[in-house]
Structures are given as structure tokens and as C-alpha cells.
Amino acid sequence: MKNTGQLLKEKLLLSFEDIQAEVSDEHRLTVNCRKDTVITVLSFLNNSGYDHLALISCVDWIKDNVLELVYILTAYAEDKGKAKMNILVKTRITREKPGLHTVIPVFENAEPYERELHELYGIHFMGHPRLTPLFLEREYKIPPFRKDFDTRKYVQEVFDQIPFVEDKKAEK
Amino acid sequence: MDRNNLGKWLKSPGKMGQKYSLHALYFCTGCGIIEIPPSITTRWDAERFGVIPVATPRQANLFLITGYVSVKTLRYIIRSYEQMPEPKFTVGFGSCPINGGMYWDSYNTIKHLDKYIPVDGWIAGCMPRPEAVFVAVTHLWTLIDKGMADGYNKYRANYQYYRENQEKILGKLEWPPLFSKNIKHEEYRTIA
Numbered sequence: 331m332k333n334t335g336q337l338l339k340e341k342l343l344l345s346f347e348d349i350q351a352e353v354s355d356e357h358r359l360t361v362n363c364r365k366d367t368v369i370t371v372l373s374f375l376n377n378s379g380y381d382h383l384a385l386i387s388c389v390d391w392i393k394d395n396v397l398e399l400v401y402i403l404t405a406y407a408e409d410k411g412k413a414k415m416n417i418l419v420k421t422r423i424t425r426e427k428p429g430l431h432t433v434i435p436v437f438e439n440a441e442p443y444e445r446e447l448h449e450l451y452g453i454h455f456m457g458h459p460r461l462t463p464l465f466l467e468r469e470y471k472i473p474p475f476r477k478d479f480d481t482r483k484y485v486q487e488v489f490d491q492i493p494f495v496e497d498k499k500a501e502k
Numbered sequence: 503m504d505r506n507n508l509g510k511w512l513k514s515p516g517k518m519g520q521k522y523s524l525h526a527l528y529f530c531t532g533c534g535i536i537e538i539p540p541s542i543t544t545r546w547d548a549e550r551f552g553v554i555p556v557a558t559p560r561q562a563n564l565f566l567i568t569g570y571v572s573v574k575t576l577r578y579i580i581r582s583y584e585q586m587p588e589p590k591f592t593v594g595f596g597s598c599p600i601n602g603g604m605y606w607d608s609y610n611t612i613k614h615l616d617k618y619i620p621v622d623g624w625i626a627g628c629m630p631r632p633e634a635v636f637v638a639v640t641h642l643w644t645l646i647d648k649g650m651a652d653g654y655n656k657y658r659a660n661y662q663y664y665r666e667n668q669e670k671i672l673g674k675l676e677w678p679p680l681f682s683k684n685i686k687h688e689e690y691r692t693i694a
Contacts, residue, residue, distance in 0.1 A: 466610060467573040467672065474609045482607045489613045492670055495656075495663045
């Protein structure tokens with residue numbers, strides 16, 4: 331008997347052409363798709379009962395020059411097979427001027443996640459109602475969670491340059 | 503009342519009053535605040551030492567900076583500190599406000615708190631135990647007795663340097679300067 335993940339994988343492969351799906355674990359299904367099909371895949375999964383977007387995360391693959399977005403879906407249903415499933419929808423976008431469409435029409439709770447990714451990775455989500463700063467107070471030339479952001483150098487340039495008040499007073 | 507301290511009470515009642523009624527501002531800056539509820543409740547009962555938490559900076563005279571200070575928190579630390587009535591005492595709690603601690607190379611955490619506001623004492627450790635809070639409080643008593651806990655006077659005297667440092671990190675501050683540059687330190691002393 332096939333488990334829930336494998337059934338869902340077959341369903342997905344029948345419905346979409348250019349996606350790869352892989353059951354890596356009993357309770358884990360990984361779906362790789364292009365950036366313009368993300369929203370349709372997510373709405374398909376939403377309709378099949380995986381109606382909770384737990385997290386949108388991002389991985390910076392600096393050697394491949396791509397950013398990988400991971401949408402993690404789970405189900406609210408009490409159905410035993412579905413309740414344990416984690417579905418990872420992955421998509422890869424370029425590191426230069428990264429942008430893709432927002433998924434707020436499908437999952438409304440994506441809004442703060444997308445704002446966060448906009449702030450920390452510099453990804454532009456088209457159609458997002460307000461991509462305003464969420465956590466950070468200062469502005470950074472390179473978004474701070476990217477791999478090419480040198481934190482040590484940044485600390486030396488910004489925080490270490492501020493003098494102690496006693497030293498400053500002694501100077502004058 | 504301790505009879506041995508009677509002389510002190512008669513000599514400088516104000517100082518003794520400050521010593522034994524430290525009102526700590528309940529301001530949660532980081533993980534360190536987790537040590538404060540046990541310190542103020544039955545097990546370690548901070549009220550034995552006259553320390554009691556209060557809700558607003560207008561009522562407080564002891565500011566415990568509990569844990570790491572992010573750039574965003576610094577703005578509100580400065581605002582709260584400036585609202586507190588004098589005399590006021592600041593104590594850095596944990597290793598993060600001292601030199602950054604484990605966030606020493608973080609992009610968004612203040613490394614040395616005493617560059618931005620004056621700090622009277624430090625409690626080292628990650629995390630310090632509630633007992634350490636009381637060691638700090640008793641040490642602060644000694645400092646108050648000797649007149650060495652004068653961070654607020656330092657703040658008045660060097661306000662322009664502190665303000666410059668604050669503006670370097672936070673950009674232009676939206677509130678006006680607390681003290682005017684035209685009045686000198688000595689004059690402040692006489693006013694205070």
C-alpha cells in the first residue's frame with residue numbers, strides 16, 4: 331500500500347509538467363519547481379488539504395549564484411496520513427535582483443515572512459502590499475543574511491569606530 | 503534599623519534613602535530578563551534589599567540592562583534612561599552589554615553599552631544567577647555611599663559626546679537634546 335506522500339507525489343506529477351517531486355522520508359515530500367509555477371503548486375496543495383504555510387525560508391547558494399526559497403506546508407487536518415506530512419516546495423531564483431510573485435492570495439500569513447525575506451535577503455516580492463522594514467533599524471548595503479555580507483568587517487567599520495566617551499573627552 | 507548606621511542616617515539621610523529604595527525599571531532587553539522574575543518573587547525576594555520593579559521609567563531609579571542590546575532596543579533604552587528622574591543608576595547585566603558577548607561579531611547588536619549611556623556597574627556572566635543581582639545591589643550601596651555611582655552626573659557633563667555617539671548609530675534622533683550645550687557642567691551641579 332502506498333503512503334500519503336507517494337500518492338501526493340503521483341498526483342502532483344500528473345497535474346504539473348516541469349516539476350520534480352521526491353519522497354525523501356516517510357513524512358516528507360520535496361517539490362522542486364520553477365519560480366512562476368510556485369503559486370499554482372501552492373494553491374494546488376492548499377486545495378488538497380495542506381492548508382498551513384508554516385514558514386518561508388531562504389538558502390543562499392553563493393557558489394551556484396542562486397537563492398533557494400523553501401515554502402514549508404503542513405496540514406491542519408486530523409487525518410493521520412496528512413497530519414504528519416511536511417511538504418517542502420523549493421524554488422531557485424537568481425541572486426542579482428531577485429524577485430518573484432507574492433503568495434499572499436493563496437496563504438495570507440505569508441505577508442510577514444515575505445517582508446522578513448525582503449529585509450534580510452533583498453528579495454523583491456511583486457504584488458506585496460507593504461515591503462517596509464520589519465526588524466532592522468539601520469540600512470545595509472548588502473542584505474545582512476546573504477553569504478557575502480562580512481559581519482566581522484561590518485562590526486569593525488561601524489561599531490568599533492565609535493569612540494569611548496572618556497577617550498573623546500581626553501582628545502578635546 | 504541597624505544602629506551602626508545611625509550616624510550615616512543622620513549625616514546624609516538622602517543618600518540612605520536612595521540606597522534602600524531602588525526601584526528597578528522592568529525593561530526586558532534580552533534573555534537576561536528571565537532571571538528577574540525569580541529574583542523579585544518569593545525564592546530570592548529582592549525586596550529584602552529594597553529593590554522593587556516598577557512599570558514606568560518615571561518611577562524608577564535603577565536601570566538593569568538585562569542581556570544583549572540590539573540597535574532597535576538601544577533607541578528605547580536611551581529614551582527610558584532620559585525619562586528617569588535623578589539620581590539614577592544603570593547596571594549592565596550579563597556579558598553582552600559589556601563587550602558584545604557571544605554577539606561580538608553580530609551585525610545588529612551594540613558591543614559596548616557604555617559608549618551610549620553611562621553605566622555604573624556590571625554583572626558579568628552568561629547568565630548571572632539571581633544571587634549576582636544582590637551582590638551587585640550591595641556593591642551599588644557602597645558606591646552610592648562613597649558617591650561613586652555618579653553616572654547621571656557624567657551624562658550631564660558629557661551629554662554632547664553621548665548624543666554624538668547615539669546619532670552615529672541611530673541616525674538623527676527624533677527627540678530634542680535632553681540638556682542644552684550652552685550650560686556647563688559646573689552650572690548643572692548647582693542647579694541639581
